[in-house]
């Protein structure tokens with residue numbers, strides 16, 4: 001729309017999914033998920049325990065292969081693992097850190113994996129460690145870190161290569177209020193700079209504060225999507241008007257509704 005030549009990718013979406021599906025044997029983790037998320041969006045991804053959020057994020061970050069369906073990150077199909085990894089940062093709920101390393105060593109290792117030149121890596125690492133109050137602990141082994149320190153180290157590792165799409169699983173859980181504030185401010189700052197943030201959390205106040213769009217997953221299916229304001233407005237009368245009310249209403253009981261839509265029960269397959 002701006003008229004200037006930007007990049008000529010097919011996709012205008014930062015995250016795009018079509019009929020994305022993952023089954024683990026008989027378990028339907030994610031079913032026919034469609035997403036079309038604009039660059040710079042903070043997308044709040046909500047859903048009850050076991051609704052398929054982590055599985056979705058693992059598919060979008062190429063860690064789990066979908067059973068069927070397609071997805072693209074920054075226009076790159078998730079089948080192109082190296083291509084996607086360059087553009088994506090992922091903070092899982094329990095970041096897989098190397099306990100025997102110090103945070104400084106771990107982050108330099110991450111920087112090397114992403115081919116970030118040494119000087120630049122050192123500068124970014126020092127800035128983030130400082131910002132996350134980790135500078136003093138940077139030369140201590142991760143094995144002695146608290147949950148919050150591990151979480152913050154994982155987050156720095158996820159953003160170090162300045163990905164255009166960042167997927168965060170419970171980024172503020174286990175953090176004290178000051179650290180949580182730092183993370184929320186960082187999310188807002190990155191989104192203002194056109195980073196797309198896909199944020200899964202059970203802490204609805206974080207979503208209220210940050211999300212431009214909210215999607216609610218239930219039993220692997222997207223049962224509601226829209227801006228927080230629109231979702232609250234659409235909520236049926238009497239279901240209340242907070243995001244929590246919306247969440248509780250749309251995830252209340254969809255079992256009957258979906259019973260007839262189970263793909264494997266459909267007659268057209270075999």
Ligand SMILES: Nc1ncnc2c1ncn2[C@@H]1O[C@H](COP(=O)(O)OP(=O)(O)OP(=O)(O)O)[C@@H](O)[C@H]1O
Pocket residue numbers: 024027028029047048049050051052053054055056
């Ligand atoms: N590797 C696996 N093998 C078998 N089943 C799995 C596997 N991973 C996930 N599942 C199942 O898929 C479903 C979705 O799980 P998932 O972890 O994606 O949910 P979630 O929404 O992230 O949950 P939570 O909010 O508790 O983290 C669950 O029924 C889970 O038991």
